[in-house]
Amino acid sequence: MSKLGTRSFTLLQTVTSVGLSALAWAVTGVRPIWNGSQPSDRQRIYFANHASHGDFILLSACLDEKERARTHAVAAADYWGKSRLRRFIAQDMLSSVLIHRQWTDEAQNPIAIMLSVLDKGHSLIIFPEGTRNMTDAPLLPFRSGLYNLSMARPDVELIPCWIENMSRVLPKGQFVPVPLLCRVVFGAPIALAPGEERRAFLDRARQTLLALNPRPQTHDAEKSNPVFRKTSCDHKSLEHRTRSDIRHDAQRDD
């Protein structure tokens, strides 16, 4: 993580970020919709729905240059750290922060890593679903990271960002994007209420993000989708998890 340091972007990272933002615009005509928040200098954690590798490119394309240069996406080390090429793309080109979803060594503690980046004054982009959503449900239940970060750094603004259509532009397993129009809706910041429990907070954050979707699906995928039903019945067990359980929260393949 020393790469991030106090230095801003390297030349390669700047070129990559400008190039990808231009590409994102050419393919998706992306534009931000500030619906409850405004671009600002405040340190932020942008949290968004996740269905595609293109998600964070689209989100950062919506930020101004200065903000983009200090905003780092959090990505899974077990996917992006797998080969030297992936690691090069993720860290040297995209300046992502790699975290381990399954970790045993305290040095790999994802919360500690993310906090160290925040403490350098950087902003973060995180995907609280923990993996790319491949189901028909609009949004998977949130993992705990958002809560833990908010507990530890209450001054950092949490901005919900709904990324529209990106799952259709670049679905999982595809590498050539289909040109479709995309928007990113930035909502009002949310904050942890005094004494709010983890699960209650995560559900509230999830609902806030869902409510930003400008074109909610007409058929209620949440109710009809078995994947979602299963996880939401797990509510109780999720609620009673302790912090030490989080490390076993590992998910599928990315």
Place this chain on the structure above:
Amino acid sequence: MHETLILVVGLAAVLTTASLVAGILSWRAPKPLSSTLVNLNQRINAWWVMVVAITVAFFFGRSGMTILFALISFAALREFVTLTHSRRSDHWVLLGMFGLIIPFQYWLVWTAWYGLFTIFIPVYCFLLMPAITALHGDTERFLERVSAQQWAVMISVYCVSHVPALLTLDVPGFEGRNLLLVAFLIITVQGSDVLQYIFGKLFGRHLMSPKVSPSKTWEGLVGGLVTSSLLGALLSFLTPFSPVQAAAVAFIACLMGFLGGLVASAIKRDQGVKDWGHLIDGHGGMMDRADSLVFAAPVFFHTVRYFWT
């Protein structure tokens, strides 16, 4: 060249007048400006950009026009596909629509291969696209997905490509001046949109189809069609048509244009959106501006081809 000069000067004069009127209105209006005035200013500014873009393409001749309309097709298809339902298994078909069908159709225009130009999409694409979808094995909402894809390609690629295809027609005694036919079509059809809007605002009482569009009235339609046919007659010096023929051709094109706008509104209504996109400030998306041209172009093309070649 003489006609081109008159055209450019004429368009510049019309837009300058519009900008002046809007400027005076905005200057005298209470601040902050009402949304109608803001929208009017945006629309006129966007018109300047569109007229400049088309004029630049005009001076590059057939290649300029072909490239410009290929880009318009790209923007229109992107808006269309964004609005319709698709699934992950459609990825390759969708990519093919943008990456193969658009370039190939416009290559056919550019090389003036009329025989394949007219059947490439309605025969080969329409049969092969659903076949590819079926090979992927995902039958969920199959007919809906396939129909939407075909209609998208039909509207945004096939129909739009008939505008630059006008440059491939051999009208006896009109050699080398086909660009003026393109100008005639665009000016009458887009002019008709504006005139229908103005007549609708001034005299509109009877809604034509309230379920489809809250702004289309009989008064607007009749006023717009009559005046744009007159506009067509006025512009007959650009064309191989006599003034009466020009009025008739303009009438047909503008009537088709009206129907195009109506169909586009119905699709938007069905999908629950107000505009196709946000590409052109004040107007909405590319399809919001091009919907009338889309319906008018093929009919205009075949009218000219049948009666004048």
